[in-house]
Amino acid sequence: MSIQRELIETLQLNLIKHKVILLFGARQTGKTTLLKKLLTSDDDVLWLNGDESDVRLMLQNQTSAGLRAFIGAKKTVIIDEAQRIEDIGLTIKLIHDNYPEIKIIATGSSAFELKNKTNEPLTGRKLEFKLFQFSTKELVNHHGLLNENRLLQHRMIFGYYPDIVNNLGDETELLKNLADSYLFKDILMLDGIKKPEKLIKLLQALAFQVGSQVSYNEIGTLVGLDSKTIEKYVDLLEQSFVIFKLNSFSRNLRNELKFSRKIYFYDNGIRNAVINNFSPLAIRQDTGMLWENYLVSERMKRNHYDKNYCNSFFWRTKAQQEVDYLEEKNGKLFAYEFKWNSKKNAKITKTFTSNYPEAEINIITPENYLDFVL
Structure with missing residues (x-):
């Protein structure tokens, strides 16, 4: 079932600008599907996935000439889960500055990681957008x-x-699988998550307090973590x-x-x-x-x-x-x-x-x- 996303028109309007597009959103919200609708010519698009180890190696420590050879004649480069690639901000900057005719779109399911890796190299060079679950x-x-x-x-x-x-x-089976693969695997890989069982308890505590005033001290006592760690985990989850x-x-x-x-x-x-x-x-x-x-x-x-x-x-x-x-x-x-x-x-x-x-x-x-x- 093909459902039109509201963000597609915004991306179409901004794709013609000479800017790198960063598309943020949780895994499985449809970022890749959206971009495939936005860019229909496979011959002109190089699709890369930061989850793949060989892609990560190819995009690390590259020169501008090496990147040109890797991209070839493609007019658009899309990098899914770009936050998983070391120094991705510098790599994108090299492409953008040396080959301005190439459009670049990078997606990330962790704004924390991708922004950390791109903010300084891409200052003045990027536009940021968010894709949520269906509205x-x-x-x-x-x-x-x-x-x-x-x-x-x-x-x-x-x-x-x-x-x-x-x-x-x-729905029930799919949601359980989604929560298991996304929440309890991907997020546990984030920097600073040292006690995964505590993170699960934290999420459960927050689920039972939706709509209520949240005290980090009280939740910390319940979960078994200090308030500073609770605050850090909450920021990472956000x-x-x-x-x-x-x-x-x-x-x-x-x-x-x-x-x-x-x-x-x-x-x-x-x-x-x-x-x-x-x-x-x-x-x-x-x-x-x-x-x-x-x-x-x-x-x-x-x-x-x-x-x-x-x-x-x-x-x-x-x-x-x-x-x-x-x-x-x-x-x-x-x-x-x-x-x-x-x-x-x-x-x-x-x-x-x-x-x-x-x-x-x-x-x-x-x-x-x-x-x-x-």
Whole structure:
């Protein structure tokens, strides 16, 4: 099933610029598939995979003349998983500076590693883009709003990885395999991961705290690591597109939490695979968590692809009054409360509305969520 990706038009427009394109995103989100649609002439494209040892050797310690001979007459070079190649930033710089007619696209499933290896050599020479799992908008565009709306509960459990979306009926097995090969193998190879069993416990702890204030000290006690190590692991997981942070909002009111954070998973399916729970919503105790994670992650995709530049937060006081999600754009505040059960009376706490009377208030339920994520 061929589903049009939103990012393809952006890449088409930027491919003609004299810049190296860096495409970031988790493994299995469709980076290679997207690029094969973008570049249809195999005769003009040299495809390289940084996971292959001979490719890594060929691209290390090369001269510009050696690189020219290796590339031959190809007009475009694509390097998948480029972060696995030593000194890849310098190699790309040599190609770009000596052979400006050659287009270069490098992909990476670890922003931490690839940025570290390319930031200095490619200063002023690169454009960066992110590809996420499928978005609600991409699937609505593919098979219609009605069909996608009917699959809402399914998406909240199994998520939006392309392989999961394209193989109805095999979601549980595929997600377990994906989590095992991606989370528990690839990420454990990252620099600084010295205790893999602790990383797994950390992911499970974060999965059970979606939508809640996260304390590195408390999680460290639970997992058996100090808070500095927890912070480092969280940063690595974020750079690998497994989780992302949302910080607390404060205008220095005395009772507001000022240095707190919530942590979400980029994909609900991976979150559920971490805790091995694919039960239907009707018998789950964490439906509210799944609803909030789904909405925040889909909103993040929406804002990124639409270039809706805003600051995102949550709000909470020491007395545990809270607003699930805030956006600040052009000096204006937008407050959102997420409710799965739309029959229950929902409203934003008066403490917030009295202190921020100018904020626009929104309650997001299954009846109106499409306006929030499309």
